Amino acid sequence: MTLDLQQLGWKPVFQQQLLQYDPSLIPVRVIAVQRTGLSVAPVADQVVDVPLGGRWFVQDVEDRPTVGDWVLMDAKTGALEHVLERTSSIKRLSPGGGGEVQMIAANIDIAFLVTSCNADFSAARLERYLSVVLGDQIQPVVVLTKADLCDNVDPFVDAVRALGSEIPVEAVNTLQFESLGGLVPWCGLGQSIALLGSSGVGKSTLVNTLMGDQVQQTRAAREDDDKGRHTTTHRSMHVLPQGAIILDSPGMREFQIAEADAGVSEVFADIEELAAYCRFSDCAHQGEPGCEVAKAIDNGDLDERRLESFFKLQRESLYNTETIAQRHARAREFNKKVREAAAKRKQR
Numbered sequence: 328m329t330l331d332l333q334q335l336g337w338k339p340v341f342q343q344q345l346l347q348y349d350p351s352l353i354p355v356r357v358i359a360v361q362r363t364g365l366s367v368a369p370v371a372d373q374v375v376d377v378p379l380g381g382r383w384f385v386q387d388v389e390d391r392p393t394v395g396d397w398v399l400m401d402a403k404t405g406a407l408e409h410v411l412e413r414t415s416s417i418k419r420l421s422p423g424g425g426g427e428v429q430m431i432a433a434n435i436d437i438a439f440l441v442t443s444c445n446a447d448f449s450a451a452r453l454e455r456y457l458s459v460v461l462g463d464q465i466q467p468v469v470v471l472t473k474a475d476l477c478d479n480v481d482p483f484v485d486a487v488r489a490l491g492s493e494i495p496v497e498a499v500n501t502l503q504f505e506s507l508g509g510l511v512p513w514c515g516l517g518q519s520i521a522l523l524g525s526s527g528v529g530k531s532t533l534v535n536t537l538m539g540d541q542v543q544q545t546r547a548a549r550e551d552d553d554k555g556r557h558t559t560t561h562r563s564m565h566v567l568p569q570g571a572i573i574l575d576s577p578g579m580r581e582f583q584i585a586e587a588d589a590g591v592s593e594v595f596a597d598i599e600e601l602a603a604y605c606r607f608s609d610c611a612h613q614g615e616p617g618c619e620v621a622k623a624i625d626n627g628d629l630d631e632r633r634l635e636s637f638f639k640l641q642r643e644s645l646y647n648t649e650t651i652a653q654r655h656a657r658a659r660e661f662n663k664k665v666r667e668a669a670a671k672r673k674q675r
């Protein structure tokens with residue numbers, strides 16, 4: 328198969344950036360990340376594997392090439408020289424703790440938030456995903472899988488609608504192409520789609536069915552949603568016959584937001600709207616008099632679970648932003664010391 332830039336999701340915003348760089352460098356997209364390096368395309372119409380040069384490892388994680396990035400490559404040496412400015416980036420806090428950021432994907436237009444119509448479904452987790460993607464101007468589409476194994480999908484669809492009536496939601500059987508009709512319109516040429524969701528919900532099965540080909544390994548049938556096991560082990564993008572390029576990734580157990588996201592307010596616009604009418608403009612909705620949020624909960628207009636989610640994500644995003652700011656400050660301090668030491672050496 329030959330690959331051109333457009334099929335890989337190239338856009339005018341990337342073209343414009345080329346002007347500032349050496350014209351002999353070629354733009355390539357990172358379409359897979361393995362332990363040993365990256366796969367990029369197109370290089371003479373093909374996909375090639377390149378190692379990530381050591382100089383990238385002195386950079387912040389967020390500045391290194393990640394899947395979905397457009398990178399300028401020296402075609403002679405295969406060295407990756409510059410990462411083009413991203414239109415979006417999906418990141419989370421590393422599940423290991425320690426405040427490290429983990430990049431999930433760059434330059435994504437649409438996120439399929441995949442969850443199955445069973446015990447995996449969690450409104451709180453969807454709110455988390457929504458906060459991150461909406462904060463980055465990515466279009467979310469909630470995909471409810473395993474609809475064929477569920478007697479009634481309506482409660483799941485309703486639970487998604489309750490998070491935001493404008494969020495597209497599709498209940499599907501990912502094993503059947505005919506059932507994916509509602510997703511196909513999102514899969515047109517030029518779109519970069521990311522699949523986000525827990526292990527075992529059917530992300531890779533969805534890719535295979537859209538492709539009409541078994542490009543991704545999927546879990547053997549009749550093994551149930553065992554959260555501890557990942558069938559997909561690395562991130563890779565696939566050009567769909569429908570035109571879009573789609574990213575499959577290993578399931579995520581946790582999705583802790585890494586930055587204060589505009590998205591948190593967007594996902595909880597109903598609460599913010601009520602808050603505008605609280606008696607005190609700085610009302611924390613923790614029992615203050617004249618609190619409209621508390622009133623809405625008493626009336627049953629607002630779900631208490633939802634308010635708790637809101638508090639939780641607000642606290643988390645504030646806290647994590649502080650740790651990121653502190654981390655940057657530490658890095659700056661360290662670099663300053665390195666420069667000072669180098670200057671002293673020169674003086675001697």
Ligand SMILES: Nc1nc2c(ncn2[C@@H]2O[C@H](COP(=O)(O)OP(=O)(O)OP(=O)(O)O)[C@@H](O)[C@H]2O)c(=O)[nH]1
Nearest residue numbers: 473500501527528529530531532545546558559578
């Ligand atoms: N009946 C039914 N089974 C499904 C559906 N979607 C996925 N499955 C099955 O669920 C299992 C897990 O699917 P995968 O596609 O491997 O899940 P995944 O999300 O890619 O999982 P990880 O790669 O571990 O993150 C497989 O056995 C699929 O056949 C569906 O809509 N209906």
Ligand SMILES: [Mg+2]
Nearest residue numbers: 530531558559
């Ligand atoms: Mg998979």
Ligand SMILES: [Zn+2]
Nearest residue numbers: 605610612618
């Ligand atoms: Zn209030």
